[in-house]
Amino acid sequence: MCGDRARPPRAGPLRRRAPHGERVGIADRFPGHNRPRLTPAGSEPPGPVPEGLIRIYSMRFCPFAKRTLLVLKAKGIRHEVININLKNKPEWFFTKNPLGLVPVLENSQGQLICESAITCEYLDEAYPGKKLWPDDPYKKACQKMDFELFSEVPRLLKSIFSRRDKEDCSGLKEQLCKEFSKLEEVLTKKKTTFFGGYSVSMIDYLIWPWFEWLQAMELSECADHTPKLKLWMAAMWEDPTVSALRMDVKAFQGFFALYSQNSLEAYDYGL
Amino acid sequence: MSGNATKTLGKGCAPPGRVPEGTMRLYSMRFCPYSHRTRLVLQAKGIKCQVVNINLRSKPEWFYTKHPFGQIPVLENSKCQLIYESVIICEYLDDVYPEKKLFPCDPYERARQKMLLELFCKILCYQKTSFFGGNCISMIDYLLWPWFERLDVYGVADCVDHTPTLKLWMAAMKQDPAVCALLIDRSTFLGFLNLYFQNSPDAFDYGLTC
Numbered sequence: 506m507c508g509d510r511a512r513p514p515r516a517g518p519l520r521r522r523a524p525h526g527e528r529v530g531i532a533d534r535f536p537g538h539n540r541p542r543l544t545p546a547g548s549e550p551p552g553p554v555p556e557g558l559i560r561i562y563s564m565r566f567c568p569f570a571k572r573t574l575l576v577l578k579a580k581g582i583r584h585e586v587i588n589i590n591l592k593n594k595p596e597w598f599f600t601k602n603p604l605g606l607v608p609v610l611e612n613s614q615g616q617l618i619c620e621s622a623i624t625c626e627y628l629d630e631a632y633p634g635k636k637l638w639p640d641d642p643y644k645k646a647c648q649k650m651d652f653e654l655f656s657e658v659p660r661l662l663k664s665i666f667s668r669r670d671k672e673d674c675s676g677l678k679e680q681l682c683k684e685f686s687k688l689e690e691v692l693t694k695k696k697t698t699f700f701g702g703y704s705v706s707m708i709d710y711l712i713w714p715w716f717e718w719l720q721a722m723e724l725s726e727c728a729d730h731t732p733k734l735k736l737w738m739a740a741m742w743e744d745p746t747v748s749a750l751r752m753d754v755k756a757f758q759g760f761f762a763l764y765s766q767n768s769l770e771a772y773d774y775g776l
Numbered sequence: 777m778s779g780n781a782t783k784t785l786g787k788g789c790a791p792p793g794r795v796p797e798g799t800m801r802l803y804s805m806r807f808c809p810y811s812h813r814t815r816l817v818l819q820a821k822g823i824k825c826q827v828v829n830i831n832l833r834s835k836p837e838w839f840y841t842k843h844p845f846g847q848i849p850v851l852e853n854s855k856c857q858l859i860y861e862s863v864i865i866c867e868y869l870d871d872v873y874p875e876k877k878l879f880p881c882d883p884y885e886r887a888r889q890k891m892l893l894e895l896f897c898k899i900l901c902y903q904k905t906s907f908f909g910g911n912c913i914s915m916i917d918y919l920l921w922p923w924f925e926r927l928d929v930y931g932v933a934d935c936v937d938h939t940p941t942l943k944l945w946m947a948a949m950k951q952d953p954a955v956c957a958l959l960i961d962r963s964t965f966l967g968f969l970n971l972y973f974q975n976s977p978d979a980f981d982y983g984l985t986c
Contacts, residue, residue, distance in 0.1 A: 618887045618888075620894050623887050623891055623894070626887065627883050630886065631883040643868070645871070646859045646865075649861070649864045649867075650860060
């Protein structure tokens with residue numbers, strides 16, 4: 506989904522002159538998380554990022570981008586969001602990331618950071634406040650080793666999502682249950698609610714977005730045999746950062762329906 | 777670093793004892809590129825380390841207590857803490873031994889090196905300086921090096937002919953003391969490959985006389 510590299514058709518830019526004569530693009534009229542996509546007609550590149558702010562190129566339903574949004578929120582980092590239409594990308598977006606993928610961070614010095622896990626680590630290192638990765642090198646290494654156990658889940662969920670005939674999915678669902686068992690083992694060994702200890706930390710935010718999908722994809726039963734994982738999910742829903750960025754189940758389902766039909770409107774569902 | 781040129785431990789071998797205070801132990805295999813990464817970092821940072829080579833076709837039973845799937849490399853310290861995955865080990869070593877930092881201190885430069893690692897095979901557009909991190913050798917160069925050293929042995933070194941900056945980088949890397957100290961002898965490596973493809977358990981000890 507986030508790897509789609511379709512290029513937008515050529516079209517003239519849509520510009521609206523502000524009273525003082527400066528040109529603004531469509532993106533500037535809608536600050537914040539629910540800014541509409543940049544249409545090919547509005548494919549004017551955004552200007553430089555103002556001092557004191559960091560910009561994220563994102564997509565409202567992308568789980569990889571959600572990781573970065575969670576960290577931005579958890580650390581209270583002032584940011585602006587530009588959502589990209591991933592089936593109709595503006596040409597200029599490839600100057601931000603040659604692979605054309607979200608999320609991408611851009612700071613006021615024009616530095617660009619790609620790859621969701623790298624963006625999260627960058628934010629934790631560059632900004633003060635609560636550290637999400639532990640300070641102790643061994644504890645940090647342990648979280649990273651545990652994080653490796655999650656690596657098959659995104660691919661499996663995407664495969665289930667792509668299948669139109671739900672009966673085909675039993676094999677994939679079984680594999681998903683196996684992956685969840687690995688995570689259950691971690692929680693059993695650690696004897697803590699969260700993957701990093703007694704409070705939410707980086708590893709919890711890195712894996713959370715896919716668990717947010719389970720309900721919308723009607724896969725909640727895949728966690729039935731992993732009680733500690735279920736408790737972790739319930740605890741995550743209580744986390745202020747997670748609940749502040751919670752996406753409505755109906756919005757996800759609306760997005761999935763349109764996305765499966767290859768609709769260009771999918772990314773703006775609900776706006 | 778000691779013990780790299782030692783025979784592998786295989787099925788039936790007794791487990792090594794506790795790691796002495798002030799040193800590290802690396803479970804490794806001489807011809808594995810992932811282990812090579814961690815050995816480069818240990819060498820470059822001057823970390824006291826004992827290498828224990830593992831026979832990957834006939835693993836000692838106790839090795840599964842060091843890694844759930846018996847993979848190498850694995851790092852063990854004197855507190856019996858175990859770390860695996862080559863990049864995680866390298867980062868851990870950089871954190872624990874801060875005297876000679878291989879990753880840069882600046883968060884953006886650190887992120888840039890990690891992005892480069894992700895783009896392992898698409899690196900050409902990103903190399904603008906002698907080494908991947910700048911004008912001096914640093915973490916990203918060591919993390920990429922093992923595969924390029926093997927290009928020559930595999931007989932595919934020609935693939936960098938039309939990428940002059942990469943060729944220059946390889947030449948510069950061969951001047952680095954840590955890289956030089958661990959350079960694999962071509963005939964030894966070919967001997968290993970030959971036995972390996974015949975599924976011989978003796979492959980891993982090829983070239984050792986003791």
